[in-house]
Every structure is written in structure tokens, then in C-alpha cells.
Amino acid sequence: MSPRQPSAAVRRRRRRLRTGAMLTALAAVVVGGSVVALGQLDRSEILVRERCSATVGPDTFELTPEQTGNAALISGVAVNRGLPARAASIAIATAIQESRLENIDYGDDAGPDSRGLFQQRPSQGWGTEEQVMTPLYATSAFYDALVQVPGYETLPITEAAQTVQRSAYPEAYADHEPEGRAFASALTGNSPASMNCTLRAPTGAGDALAVSTAADEIFGPLGGAVDGTRLTLDVSGTLGWATAQWAVANASMLHITSVAYSGLAWDRAEGGWSQTASEPGVLTVEVAGVTP
Template identity: 80%
Template structure:
């Protein structure tokens, strides 16, 4: 006997079952895809979040590469002038409070004409706006004022910074003393291999001549030897570590891939400092080459 065609009710139930199965499968695909996308986003965020850290003792502090580059300049000028690391600590803590260690071109509550790393004001005799917007000039002007303070090396940061800056919020400088001290200790070379930067791949080839010129602008003549991708500097001791860690702090800017000094090497790809065969009195800076 030929079978009867399914009734309308049965056909509806079958369609509902098929629709439910399809929706469940779609939800699984979408949900799985969403989880995958979130995981990929989280991984990507970890990879692209560039940062530099200074570790001294058990304390670690982070800055962006731009901030770290400015901290390295501030510390490098102190080294070039023969100033103690305490001077760099005071200057970095002050710049964190005044500008977040960024070379800002607008005023704040310090005054509408305040500018630069230290929010110095042309109307208060710090120099022209163009001069103040030069981090090298602004840092030099800050140290010029700092060293005129008798016994500044032993003063609390709040007091030393306030005498220089004449801020409306002098107590705020002390809030940044720990990170100021950590970055100053690393970037003046007093804490070897204490600075590390986590960076993505270089955007393009680097120029060792540009690295040499920038380093000498901060530290003075270094007598570097340059080839296609490498800068070699004959500088040892505390100054050697100051220059080496200055290079790490500026690795993002100059497409630097590795820095070695005194038996240790920082590598951009893996981060951190590892043992190598570098000579004690030599700083070697390698930049990204031209991609074939």
C-alpha cells in the first residue's frame, strides 16, 4: 500500500526541527568565530602595545617609547654635564608631572604660554617658545636652574623641583619620585641592563648615522664607527651603559634591532638582555636593514 504523504502538522514539525538545527549550528559558528576574533584581538593588543620598563631592585615602572626617549635625553644631558643621577631623578620626576614626559606645545594651568617637557614659560624668562620646544634646550635650562640651588642633591624632590619650577602644586612632584629614580638610575648607567623595551617590528630600515648624530647631540662626541647597519662606539663604564640604554630607549624611533655592551645584548625581537661576547668598552648598535 503506498504510503501517505506527511500531514501539514508533521511537515511543520520537521521544518521547525531543521530550522532549530541550522540556528544552533549558526550560533556555534558565530560564537566560535567571536571567541577566535577576541583571542586574536587580545594577542594583537599584547603585541602592538609598545612600552619601555625600568627595573631597579624589585620595582618596575613603564613608559611609552616616546616618554622613555625623552627620559633618556634628560638623563643623557645629566651624564654629559657630569651631574649626579639625583639630578636626573629630579628632572624626570618634574617632567612626568609637568608634561607626562611629552614635548607638548600648549599651555596648562601653569600658564597659557607654558610649553615643552617642563612646561617652561617664555614670559618667565625661560627662553623663546621655539627654544623651549627643543627638549635639549629645555633640559639644559632646567639643569642650569637646578645646579644653582645649594645642596640640591640632598633636598627632597618636591623642594628641589619647586624652587626651579615655582609650581602651584609643588607636592605633586613627590608622587613621581619612584619612577623618576628608577629611570634615572638605568639611563645614567648606574643600573646596567635595567632598561627594556617591548616593540613591534621596525617600520623600515634604520640609519646608523642618524643614531650617531642623535647620540652625540645628547652626550657629546663619541667617535663612532659606522657601516651599513651598525654603529660601534668606544665608550665604557657607567657612560657606556648610559649610551647603551639610551639606544634601547630610542629603538622605536631609529629602527634599532639590537644593542650590546659589556657582555650583554638587548634584542628587539625577544626583548630583555642576554649574554653575548661583546667587549666591555664597546657599545654596538644595530639597525634594521633594507628589506630585499
């Protein structure tokens, strides 16, 4: 007698089981291969959410690298003009409310021709569209108006900012005062080593001369010396810390890998500040070298 053949239902069930086992094995191979592949990649390229933070006292506030670079420009202009940190606090809080600290090229219902960091309107005499879309010009224009406000240093931020901006929502400026104060304190150099950026590895080579030129544009001539990938600046005190933390804030855009000043160093790969040997009054900035 020939062996009894399994029924059609049994055969179908066996095929499903074999197919399931094969898929499970394939998934294991794919997952295992993925794990190996991920392990071979730089963790910073996969896991890092790029961000910058200012910590003053118990409070820490975060912005994107783009936003932080603009906050650094706003603070640097205040330092260059000899304005108090309060002016930078007001300006940063205003720009957060108006544009999220982004150089946007569109307006809103209250000002369809508004542009730039402060949503300044060419039709209201702030300058041409090209000018208000230039962050350095826009910031200078804001401060030109702010310093005309009597006693702006002691006014509530809603009153000081509103006198300049004439917004339909003046109370909203106060919502951003805490982070405005924290970033202004760090980026004007009044809170040393309080600026940090968590960044991926640089995607290209940096240019130390470009860093020097950008710093001079914000702070005025600093007399930097460039040697390969290193920029050295003779700066001291509050200006030194303002410049050092400006460099950290712009590390993403300028491919900066480390900043050292006053016995402390910020390292892009490690994040945060740590002690280091450094010459007093000398700021050194390292940029990424030529990539293979």
C-alpha cells in the same frame, strides 16, 4: 490519503532550527579562518603592548617608548654636563608631573602659555615657544636653573623642583620620585642592564648614521663608526652603560634591533638582556635592514 502536512508553527520552528544550524556552521568557519589568519601573522604585531621599564632593586617602573625616549634625553644631558644622577632624578620626576614626559604644546590654568616637557613659560623668561618645545633646549634650561639652587643634590625633590618650577602644586613632584630615580639610575649608566623595552618588530629600515648623530647630540661627540646597519662606539664605564641604555630607550623611534655592551646584549625580538661575547669598552648598535 495524502501525508499530513506539518502545521505552520512546526514549519516555522524547523526553519529557525535550520537557520540556527547554518549560522553556527558559518561562525565556525569564520572563527576557524580567523584563527588561521591570526596564526599566519606575527604575534608581536597583535599581542605586544609596547612599553619600557627600569628595574632598580626590587622595583620596576614602566613608561611608554615616547616617554622613555624623553627620559633618556634628560638623563643623557645630565651625563654630558657631568651632573650627578640626582639631577636627572629631579628632572625626570618634574617632567612626569608637568607633562607626563611628553612634549606637549599646550598649557593649563596655572600657565596657559606653558609648553614642552617642563611646561616652561615663554612669558616667564624660559625662551621662545619654539625653544621650550625643543626637548634638548628645554632640558638644558631646566638644568641651568637647577644648578643655581644651593645644595640641590641633598634637598627633598619638592624643594629642589619647586625652586626651579614655582608650581602651584609643589608637593606633587614627590609622587614621581621613585620612578624618576629608577629611570635616572638606569639611563645615567649607574644601574647596568636595568633598562628594557618590549616592542613590536620594526616597521621600517633603520639608519645607523642617524643613531650616531642622535647620540652625539645628547652625549657629545662619541666618534662612532658606521658599517652598514651597525654602529660601533668606543665608550667605557658609566658613559658606556648610559649610551647603551639610551639606545634601548630609543629603539622604537630609531628602529634599533639590538644593543651589545660589556658582555651583555639586549635583543628587540627577545626582550631583556643576555650574555654575549663582546669586546671590552665597545658598544655595538644594530638597526633594522631594508624591509622587503
